[in-house]
Structure formats: structure tokens, C-alpha cells
Amino acid sequence: MPDDDFLSLDWAPDPGGPVVLLLHGLGGSSRSAYAVSLLRALHAHGFWAGVMHFRGAGGEPNRKLRGYHMAEADDPREVVMQLRRRYPRRLVAAVGVSLGGSALLHALARDGGETLLDCAVAVSVPYRLPIAERCLNRGVARLYQRRILEEMKRQWRRKCRVLARLDLCSGLDEMRSFRQFDARITAPIHGFADADDYYERASSIHVLGDIRVPTLLIHAANDPFMTPDGLPAPEDLPEQVVLECHRSGGHVGFLERAGRRYLARRIPAFLSQHLQRDHDRR
Template sequence: MALSPTAVLVSSFLFYCGYYFMHYGKQPQVYKKKTSKFSHFLDNYVTTLVKPFWSFFVVPGGRFQTIVAALLPRDYKVSYYRKENISTPDGGEFLLAWASPGNKDEPTKPLVVIFPGLVSRSTSGYVQIIVKELIKLGFSAVVMGNRGIEIPCQTGKAFCAADTNDMQLAVNTIRERYPNRLIAGVGISFGGLLLSRYLAQKGENSKLQAAFVYCCPFNPVAGSVNLEKWDNWLLYNVFLTNDLLKIYDRSREKFVGVVDHQKLKRVRSIREFDIHMTAKVFGYESVDHYYKDSVITTKFLHSIKTPTLCLCADDDAFVPIKSLPYQEMAQTDYIAIAITHGGGHVGHLQGINPLSTPYFVEMMMDYFTAVFNHSDELPEIEKPTYSVQ
């Protein structure tokens, strides 16, 4: 006896539900040094770390969730940015976009500095979500825009994963203006890679109370190999490459004599772009030399002295799970990493409503609320001269 179409649909739905409930809804795997002060802090105050992550029911896998998250129309538009160009010693410029409702500077509020992804800007969807949620909690935010992203390059230099000079200037500028303010940093994807390197380079002098690093490709060598696979190239790589070329085209006259424009016109992947652009501009022998130099090594991890919570997904095409140094992180006193089953790259949509607050934003807000209200319980925290209400 043949099954009716309704019976087939119901059976298929029930089978899918069984698969979903069997594979998702798990607590993240958290790797941290259990005897560290930072570990106790997280156990006491960041309850999201033990909350099950129910990946978006319709597309729970990271591959398509990454795309859905990027394309979702969200009512999170930030209309109150105050944008400021910061000049660098070499004649370049980068952007600081201050999120100030009513155009008010409120120097007693805790401040979060956001370092976005490779081609992201202050108006990117996930950046605006973070800003809105921080403002809602009573904090302030400022977004750093790399050279060439929102303002054209002023010199023949853009940005790369191993150069933190602009980030250092950004943090120094903010800290000089607000010497007693509680300030934390957020690095997403490429921004997380830069922030991790900065924290390692500065050690105890990072001038940040804490950091949150999300979807960071700690090993660009492994990440590049994975993105070169045909399916990942088709889904993500080609689109990011086109965005990089648009950024280059806005300032290409600044790179005359340094890069070959005709070769750049023909690139079809991030790796090819880095071969003909990034490696050339920053003086690397090859793109492999550049990627290897950008890896956050064990030595770098142990040099970080700023309390840093990291979040990644086990199905992130940009951050292969085998490339994550989670065991090394668990041996440090200042770093913890949570790895979810599902979530993709800068996705972490959850439940049945894709427009609800993403899981990574919930964890980030949970963490910063703890940081700003219990800063005296963080390891070696810089003490402010006022109390946080």
C-alpha cells in the first residue's frame, strides 16, 4: 500500500526532528585552565557557557547558516555613529565610528572597542547587532574600520593579519582620552586574529580590561587551505574576493608600482588576492610566508595577559576545528574557548526564529556584563577610579 503525500511529509518531518534533537542542543565544549582565576570568574558569572546551543532549526549546519546569517534583514540599523578619521605616522588613515545616541560622549560608561571581519564595516549587520545590544545594556561602543574599508587608502598600504600598528594606535588613542575608563575589546573573524596578536604583543600592557574573540582563524594556513576547496570557494571565497577587489579599486592609484593591476583583475580567491596584493604590499617573500607569519602560535597564546573569552563553531569553514589551539588555550591563565556544535562562521542563529538574538551576541553580552560589574574578580585587572553602577 502506497503512502499518501501527507504521510510522507509527516514521516520526513519527524525523521528530521529526530536527527535535529539527536545532534543539536548541546552545551558548548569549554576549554580553560580549571585552577585559574579566570576560570572561576567564568564559572561564577558567565552562565551562557553552560547554556545548550540550539542551532537554527531550518539550517542548523554551519555551511548554509553562515550565508543565511549574512543575508538576513534585521532591524538593527545604527543611525547615530559619529565617525572620526585617525591619521597614522606613515600618512595613512583609519576610522573610528563612535556609537553615541544623541551624539553624547559619556566617559563614565564602560566602552567596548569592536574590530570587525575582513571586509566588514561599522554598518555590517552583525556589527550593528553588537552595537545595539551594548547600548541597550548601558555600555558604549566604538568600531574600528581598517584602511580602505570605509575611507580610501591614503598611502600604498592597506591592512594585513600580522600588522597591528593601526590597532595599537586605535587603542592608545582611546585610552589616552579615557585613562580611567573600563575598556574591553571584541575581535570578529579577521578582527579576532588581529586582536589576538595585539594582546600577545602587548602582554600586561594591552590597556584593555578584557577581550572577546569570535570565529577567529587562529591558523590562517589551515583556513586558507579549507577555503580553497571548491564548495567553500563557491559559497564564500569568491564573494569575499570580489569585496576585496572593490576595496582595492577605490584606492588602486596608491599602489601603482607596488602591485600588478592586471594580475589583480584576474584573481578569483582570497589566496590569489593575498599573493598579488597583501604579500607584495607588506614585503613578504610569498603568500605562504605571510600566512605562516600570521599564525597565533602557542608562544603567542601564553603571552596574552588580558582575560580573553573565545567562541567558535565546530563547523566553521573559515576556522577548521582541527586548527583550533584549544588544548594550548586550556594551559593558559587568561584564555578560555567555547566550541559549539553548529553555528557556522559569524552565524550562531538559534531556535526557530532566525531574527532572534544570535547565540554569540548573548554570550558576548553575558561576558561583558560580568566583566564590567565584577572587574575586581578578574585576574590582574586594571582598577578604575570610579565604580560601575
């Protein structure tokens, strides 16, 4: 990366088609069930698909204190621009899941009049983080929070050992919520005043109107991370952005009969439709 740090990408075999970059969720990686399923499906449809691990994810601590957060637009943009330079004849798309979807929407919105990507898909995004933070502290969502928080703490401990900054792990064992982790680590390290400032400024609902790339938003009304009133309204969406809201599907679930995954069917279909259109125009 330009700041002498690094991040890692895991790639499926290259069948020669367009490039699709997958951005994982909080505490996720290329080994997450949704990532494995999507990589297989995208490869089967002729895409060259890879997972971009945010800094410190993927099992290897990065060299800087900087990690990743809901509005992390710089690193996905840098990776996409490098892909564009290395493979100038290929179309490039991206799929973001949960936090990765939020980061992707911020990256697309920051692009302005330029075309960062040819098209994009964002799945199960917590569009309004103050609402998501409240949802995570009730019902079944608390189980998600506990599991992901433990992985975040493990990643932070590994990073502190690599950086010889064990002092930064003070109070980590006592953290029981994302808010505590974000107030102590995420917000101050990434330039936010506090957790409330982070949740407000990093909410992707504020940037949707700036997106100019064909983008599909996939969400479920029963997502435990977000109540339906937190979803984008029609007036929040520009012409190029479409929200597909399902009655059920949970958080990055969307399972169909016989264990099939709707995302593994819908996402390649959307990408094929728009990338073929772009290819024909060229």
C-alpha cells in the same frame, strides 16, 4: 595615525559606560550584519561601542599602500592607546570578528607585561591560516571566498585610483582566490616573503600563549573556514584565555530561535562580568 594616514571609526551613542572597540572581518564594516547586531546589543547594556575600520575599509580609501591583514596589531593598538589617553577614567575592551579577531589576538600578545585592554572577545578566528586557506577552496566556503574577494578587489581598485597607481591593479580581474590576492598584494605590501610566509607568520595560534588579558574565544565546530583540528588545544591557552566551542554556528553565525543572535547575548554578558570586576577593584 602616526604615519600621516588615517582610518575611520563609527560610534553608537554614548550611554556613559565602558568603551568597547569592535574590529570587523575581512571585507567587513560597521554595516555588516554582525556589527549592527553587536553595536545594538552593547549599547543596550550601557557600553559605548564603536567599529574601527581597518585602513581602506569603511568605504574610504586610505592614503598609503598599507592596508590590513590577519596579524595587523599596530593599528588596533594605536586606537586603543588614543582611547586610553582621551578617556582615562573609562575601562576599555575589544571584540574582534574573524580577521578582526586574529588582529586583536596579535595585538594582545604583543602587549607583553602591559595591559592594553581590560578584557577581549574573539569570534570565529581562523587560528591556523594554512588550514583556513585549504578550507576556503572547498564546499560552501568557496561562496564566502568569492563574495569577500570581490569586495577586497573593489577596495584595492579605489585605493589605486586615489594613489594614481593603476599599474598595481594589473591582473586583479584574473584573481579567483585569497591566495592569489595575498601572493600579489597582501604579502609583499606588508613585509611577508610570499603567501606561505604570510599564512604561517600571521596565524594567531602561535601567539595565544602570550596573552595576559581575560579573553573569550567563541568558535563553531562547523565553521567552514576552519576544521576542528585547527582549533587551539588546551595546552595552547594560557590561564586567562577560554575557548568556547559550539557544535554549530558557522562563521560568525550563531543564530538562535526567532532570529536572535547568541553573540548579542553572550558577548555583553562576558564583558559585563569582567569589566564590573575590574571596576570594583578600582
